[in-house]
Amino acid sequence: MAIATEPLPSPGWGLESIASLLEAFPRGQLSEIVGPRSAGGSSLLTALLARATAAGDLVALVDGPDTFDPAGAAAAGAELRSLCWVRGRGGRLDAACHAAELLARCGGFAWVALDLAADLTSPARTAPTFAPATWIRLQRAVRDTPTRLIVHASRHLAGSAAALVLAVERGPARWMGSPRPRRLDGLGSRVRVLRARPPAPTAGESGTEWKLAWRL
Amino acid sequence: MEARVAALRRLGCLLVPGFAAAAAVRAEPALAGQPLVVLDEARPGRLVLEVAAAARALGIAPGMTEAAALARSGGAICRERVAAHEAAAQSALLEVALAHSPRVEEGGPGEVYLDTAGLGALFGDEATLARRLAAATAAAGLPARVGIAGSRVAACLAARWGAGAERVPPEGDAAYLAPAPLALLGLPVEMARRLERWGLRTLGELAALPARELFERLGAEGPRLQALARGEDPRPLLPWRPPRRFEETRELDWAADNLEPLFALFAEMAGRVCARLEAEAVAADLFEWSCRVPVARAPGREVRGSFVPPVPTREAGAVMAVLRATLAAAPPAGAVTALTLRAQPVRVLAAQEPLEGEPRPSPRALAETIARVIGVVGAGNLGVPVLLDTHRPDAVRLEPLDALFRAAAPSGEKRGPGEGGVLALRRLRPPRPAQVRLVGGRPVHLRSGGLMGPIVASAGPWRVSGEWWLESRWSADEWDVELADGTLGRLAHDGSAWVLEGVYD
Numbered sequence: 001m002a003i004a005t006e007p008l009p010s011p012g013w014g015l016e017s018i019a020s021l022l023e024a025f026p027r028g029q030l031s032e033i034v035g036p037r038s039a040g041g042s043s044l045l046t047a048l049l050a051r052a053t054a055a056g057d058l059v060a061l062v063d064g065p066d067t068f069d070p071a072g073a074a075a076a077g078a079e080l081r082s083l084c085w086v087r088g089r090g091g092r093l094d095a096a097c098h099a100a101e102l103l104a105r106c107g108g109f110a111w112v113a114l115d116l117a118a119d120l121t122s123p124a125r126t127a128p129t130f131a132p133a134t135w136i137r138l139q140r141a142v143r144d145t146p147t148r149l150i151v152h153a154s155r156h157l158a159g160s161a162a163a164l165v166l167a168v169e170r171g172p173a174r175w176m177g178s179p180r181p182r183r184l185d186g187l188g189s190r191v192r193v194l195r196a197r198p199p200a201p202t203a204g205e206s207g208t209e210w211k212l213a214w215r216l
Numbered sequence: 217m218e219a220r221v222a223a224l225r226r227l228g229c230l231l232v233p234g235f236a237a238a239a240a241v242r243a244e245p246a247l248a249g250q251p252l253v254v255l256d257e258a259r260p261g262r263l264v265l266e267v268a269a270a271a272r273a274l275g276i277a278p279g280m281t282e283a284a285a286l287a288r289s290g291g292a293i294c295r296e297r298v299a300a301h302e303a304a305a306q307s308a309l310l311e312v313a314l315a316h317s318p319r320v321e322e323g324g325p326g327e328v329y330l331d332t333a334g335l336g337a338l339f340g341d342e343a344t345l346a347r348r349l350a351a352a353t354a355a356a357g358l359p360a361r362v363g364i365a366g367s368r369v370a371a372c373l374a375a376r377w378g379a380g381a382e383r384v385p386p387e388g389d390a391a392y393l394a395p396a397p398l399a400l401l402g403l404p405v406e407m408a409r410r411l412e413r414w415g416l417r418t419l420g421e422l423a424a425l426p427a428r429e430l431f432e433r434l435g436a437e438g439p440r441l442q443a444l445a446r447g448e449d450p451r452p453l454l455p456w457r458p459p460r461r462f463e464e465t466r467e468l469d470w471a472a473d474n475l476e477p478l479f480a481l482f483a484e485m486a487g488r489v490c491a492r493l494e495a496e497a498v499a500a501d502l503f504e505w506s507c508r509v510p511v512a513r514a515p516g517r518e519v520r521g522s523f524v525p526p527v528p529t530r531e532a533g534a535v536m537a538v539l540r541a542t543l544a545a546a547p548p549a550g551a552v553t554a555l556t557l558r559a560q561p562v563r564v565l566a567a568q569e570p571l572e573g574e575p576r577p578s579p580r581a582l583a584e585t586i587a588r589v590i591g592v593v594g595a596g597n598l599g600v601p602v603l604l605d606t607h608r609p610d611a612v613r614l615e616p617l618d619a620l621f622r623a624a625a626p627s628g629e630k631r632g633p634g635e636g637g638v639l640a641l642r643r644l645r646p647p648r649p650a651q652v653r654l655v656g657g658r659p660v661h662l663r664s665g666g667l668m669g670p671i672v673a674s675a676g677p678w679r680v681s682g683e684w685w686l687e688s689r690w691s692a693d694e695w696d697v698e699l700a701d702g703t704l705g706r707l708a709h710d711g712s713a714w715v716l717e718g719v720y721d
Binding site for chain 2: 018037039041042043046050066069071072073075076077080081084085087088096098099102103105106108117170173175177181182183186187213214215
């Protein structure tokens with residue numbers, strides 16, 4: 001049985017664009033959000049959690065490096081009572097992958113997010129290596145379930161197992177006050193489709209990107 | 217047909233008058249024959265709840281205050297009511313009844329009924345059985361009165377009115393009770409006075425009144441009292457069953473000094489406990505386990521633990537997944553010679569699926585999955601985040617996942633303009649030590665772990681502090697900084713050292 005894939009929304013800007021972009025993640029498939037440090041990938045993931053939990057969905061977040069900030073998610077509108085937070089204390093990312101596989105296979109969660117961002121203080125934010133079978137296992141675990149499985153990492157990891165890969169690129173940081181900054185106001189991000197299966201109507205067009213704005 | 221069944225029915229009643237006082241004497245036999253006064257601490261003024269016969273002879277009566285009771289000459293002995301003593305006495309009374317009949321009903325504190333039909337072949341005639349029951353309760357430390365009749369009411373009234381071990385002939389309940397005083401019914405004061413004004417003194421006189429006129433004057437209460445006076449009680453016996461213990465214990469012939477054999481034994485015990493829960497159509501919301509570790513020249517030390525499943529469960533696999541993770545994280549310090557696993561049963565109600573929105577997961581299936589995840593990441597690393605009522609940074613705790621199943625339906629509230637576009641902070645736990653170079657009081661260079669570079673923009677300091685009245689007070693100056701490579705971070709200085717609290721992403 002072919003699993004229907006939601007068409008990607010048209011490129012846009014701002015909050016409307018975030019809302020429509022979040023609807024593009026396909027059910028029963030593995031998707032990826034990739035991007036370097038301070039590009040806005042975590043903000044996009046938090047927006048996803050906020051939107052899903054506020055709609056009453058159960059969400060599981062497997063927080064591999066244990067860096068999730070519940071207070072920030074609540075500020076973004078997340079209903080924390082609908083969030084199952086799995087903390088990856090000790091930095092065992094293989095255990096995080098296993099936990100995400102179990103949660104995805106159960107089919108009880110509308111969203112399962114697996115955060116695999118590497119050590120934030122590493123000089124170049126390099127992602128750890130995983131066995132290729134890891135992604136096949138995750139993809140098979142979520143297949144035929146109503147769950148959306150999202151992997152967040154600094155680079156594309158899942159290869160052909162991912163049905164949708166969104167690359168988040170760093171935009172300019174916005175500071176208030178001139179000439180000396182008084183306050184960090186927010187950050188801009190650009191989101192591009194690295195991979196979409198089947199190709200989304202907007203995915204093949206060159207130069208298409210979504211411009212998102214995150215406020216502190 | 218009903219009359220034939222009623223004629224065949226024979227019920228016995230074990231009644232302990234002054235049950236609280238009897239339970240106190242049973243727990244402290246030296247009080248027997250003493251002027252004992254049982255006080256009810258739960259009532260204001262420490263009122264007298266019950267008194268022994270010797271205390272009643274001194275003029276002490278229920279309802280008096282403790283001070284008034286002690287003021288009477290004769291040296292009354294006061295004891296507070298102890299629920300555990302009463303529970304033990306009630307169990308003893310039930311055990312006596314169960315030793316004589318398989319069908320027993322618990323009527324209340326100090327009141328037990330048993331089906332005596334067909335016991336003749338075992339214990340002889342009913343008079344013998346009544347004497348035997350009285351002797352057995354006395355041996356159990358309780359001065360019970362026994363009545364055997366055709367109904368529960370008649371048996372109870374016979375126990376109250378009779379000589380101690382009373383037997384009412386079959387189909388003779390009304391005739392037996394006819395000369396008994398009205399006070400035997402324990403009527404409310406108003407009703408007792410009303411009947412007394414009518415000139416009624418005995419149950420027989422009440423039973424002989426015309427039913428229609430009695431109903432016109434007393435309403436439904438009239439025919440009910442009349443039925444009691446005749447010893448009529450058509451309600452069948454409600455059998456009582458001893459509470460089932462969902463517990464397994466294994467004494468080992470050899471001391472187990474590694475976890476694998478313990479896991480195998482616990483799995484077997486969990487299977488049996490869960491099968492028992494299944495048979496009773498209940499689940500457990502708490503599992504307790506213990507391991508006995510022998511200590512030199514001592515009976516042994518118990519290593520105990522417990523866990524609450526995300527939802528009540530009777531899945532042995534789910535129980536073992538959590539137990540395995542718990543024991544692996546903190547194995548018993550020493551060889552184990554005995555194991556115990558105990559479950560606390562609860563009745564599980566079926567949940568209604570919502571008509572709107574996505575279907576909720578099966579709690580049982582989800583509980584099993586969660587148990588497996590706990591086995592992977594360890595207990596305590598999974599739950600529903602709850603923000604604490606403080607401004608302290610990163611003040612959050614994890615609650616058990618049952619909160620997830622109580623999650624409210626979507627509120628439908630309109631989302632604010634800022635929601636959905638909030639810049640996320642990835643918190644470093646614990647915050648990483650940082651070396652920060654300052655120029656003119658502003659940070660210009662950062663080094664923290666492998667993160668290093670000039671700071672091209674910064675904003676701060678933002679003073680955060682709180683709980684100055686506690687030992688755990690906190691205070692720091694926070695800075696938002698941007699490095700040359702575009703990394704956005706949050707620094708904090710607590711007066712002595714810099715730390716990197718997190719990175720904006």
